[in-house]
Amino acid sequence: MNQVKNISNGLPFLKMHGLGNDFVIIDARGAESPVSQSMARAIGERHFGVGYDQLAVLTDSDDADVDVAFWNSDGSMANACGNASRCVARIIMDETGDSEIVLRTGNGLLPAVDAGNGLISVNMGQPQLTWDTVPLSKDVDLNALPIDGEPGAAGMGNPHCVFVVDDAEGVNLETRGPAIEHHPLFPERTNVEFIEIIDRRTIRMRVWERGGMITLACGSGACAAAVVAHRKGLTERNVTIHLDGGALQIDWRDDGVWMTGPTALVFQGHLSPEFLAGI
Numbered sequence: 598m599n600q601v602k603n604i605s606n607g608l609p610f611l612k613m614h615g616l617g618n619d620f621v622i623i624d625a626r627g628a629e630s631p632v633s634q635s636m637a638r639a640i641g642e643r644h645f646g647v648g649y650d651q652l653a654v655l656t657d658s659d660d661a662d663v664d665v666a667f668w669n670s671d672g673s674m675a676n677a678c679g680n681a682s683r684c685v686a687r688i689i690m691d692e693t694g695d696s697e698i699v700l701r702t703g704n705g706l707l708p709a710v711d712a713g714n715g716l717i718s719v720n721m722g723q724p725q726l727t728w729d730t731v732p733l734s735k736d737v738d739l740n741a742l743p744i745d746g747e748p749g750a751a752g753m754g755n756p757h758c759v760f761v762v763d764d765a766e767g768v769n770l771e772t773r774g775p776a777i778e779h780h781p782l783f784p785e786r787t788n789v790e791f792i793e794i795i796d797r798r799t800i801r802m803r804v805w806e807r808g809g810m811i812t813l814a815c816g817s818g819a820c821a822a823a824v825v826a827h828r829k830g831l832t833e834r835n836v837t838i839h840l841d842g843g844a845l846q847i848d849w850r851d852d853g854v855w856m857t858g859p860t861a862l863v864f865q866g867h868l869s870p871e872f873l874a875g876i
């Protein structure tokens with residue numbers, strides 16, 4: 598699928614999702630990434646482009662099976678995207694026949710394992726748990742931020758603000774999400790998760806993602822939610838998280854936060870030369 602040396606003939610892509618968190622995946626291995634901020638935005642347009650929650654761009658890596666860069670549809674970049682990491686791992690495993698591979702991301706090297714039954718496990722790394730690494734703009738208690746509702750914070754290569762609520766279904770994501778995404782306590786903005794504790798091994802979660810959108814699932818957000826819930830003494834380290842798009846298994850082990858879930862290939866597409874010329 599690697600035809601990005603000369604995009605005058607257009608550009609192939611894969612459309613995939615993990616629990617409805619949907620992705621355009623461009624394979625730029627063997628070349629430089631052709632993606633600019635304006636191109637990411639144009640492809641992300643649901644009406645004038647393809648539309649995605651995140652764009653993942655694959656390039657060659659000298660210390661992993663593949664290097665992956667993540668773009669949000671607003672043109673911002675993210676160092677982590679759990680659901681897309683699972684989808685990329687599936688692509689590489691299908692190519693190589695390997696059941697264990699390594700992704701190079703902005704959050705470092707992420708081991709991935711074929712967990713069987715169509716599931717992929719990715720070690721999303723250890724959480725960032727100091728104010729300056731989440732990052733926050735000042736030194737505060739990460740288990741109870743000075744924000745109404747005393748949310749917790751954790752980084753998973755990207756920032757997360759996690760609220761514990763009595764009723765996740767009742768949260769107005771459209772209003773509460775952006776208010777927290779742009780809160781001054783988060784100098785790089787933040788993803789915003791609302792979690793309802795079902796029991797010590799089960800969480801219901803809904804999410805407003807940095808980059809300005811409600812998504813049906815957020816892999817790094819589920820990892821951060823599991824970390825925050827455990828640090829608040831509410832859950833075990835291994836939990837099932839039920840998102841709008843389905844369930845992820847999150848296990849915070851000694852070597853990192855492992856996330857397990859499904860992937861799906863929806864279609865292969867081709868960005869037309871006309872579309873690319875118009876960016």
Ligand SMILES: N[C@H](CCC[C@H](N)C(=O)O)C(=O)O
Pocket residue numbers: 618650651667669674675676677678679680681755756788806807808812814815816817818
């Ligand atoms: N919007 C996120 C990136 C994607 C996270 C989510 N889709 C995931 O599966 O982890 C951010 O700007 O940090």
